[in-house]
Amino acid sequence: MVHYSPVDRTFAALADPTRRVVLERLGQGSATISELAEPFGMSLTGMKKHVRILEEAQLVATVKVGRTRLCHLGPRRLDDVRGWVDVYRQMVNEQLDRFGDVLDRTKGDRQ
């Protein structure tokens, strides 16, 4: 059995392009499952699955209103995620190039 940490869940939830668009949409205000599914031409069952994953990652919260389920952004602080993501982005894309610049610039200054 695989145990997912909060960070696993968060990244797994954010890794899917559909779910990122859903978050973007919910950033503009709450929406029902069918409103979220409609632009993708997706079944309600398919969208429910995406919303459940976002809910487990606490990126989305839902509330039942009559016969529909209303979705809105969840309690997870995205600033925290962002700080974490920044570190990796730097590691992958930027640090080695900057390190190269430092090496070139300090040529001869140090051993």
Add this chain to the structure above:
Amino acid sequence: MTVDQQSPHAVSFTKPSDLEFKVERTFDHPIERVWAAYTDPALIPQWWGQGTTVDRLDVRTGGGYRFVSNPGTDKESAVSGDFLEVSPPDRLVQTFEMEGPYGKPFTQTVELERVGDGTLLAITSRFDSTEERDGVVNYGAEQGAIGGWARLDALLKQLAAA
């Protein structure tokens, strides 16, 4: 910033196993100089990014480090770890942990290799699960390096402001 895949100095990104990702780049400097610069606390703030300051750096087997980014701001964050193996000038193994609720330690192996008059520097990051590794690299690599990060960045900014 753009990535020039043709450049001999382009950063290469690979997944050597189900648990790892690896970034590497060559530098036109001898291995001793690359090692010295890589482990120089005076130089680290210049390439680590985000206004990083070195809180602690003890480069020896059993030693450790702690770097603080954006100190004194509401974006302050810290990474820290232990040096499991330090063998100048070609090998360094360290743990890496982002402090705070999202932190989860993993292992980084830094390898330096003489290539002609230059040096190939490779950093392999090893995670506990494929899911965690993929979650981390999906933005950096599979979605097209910079573009993917920029998009995620923009999204997270927007969501944080919402």
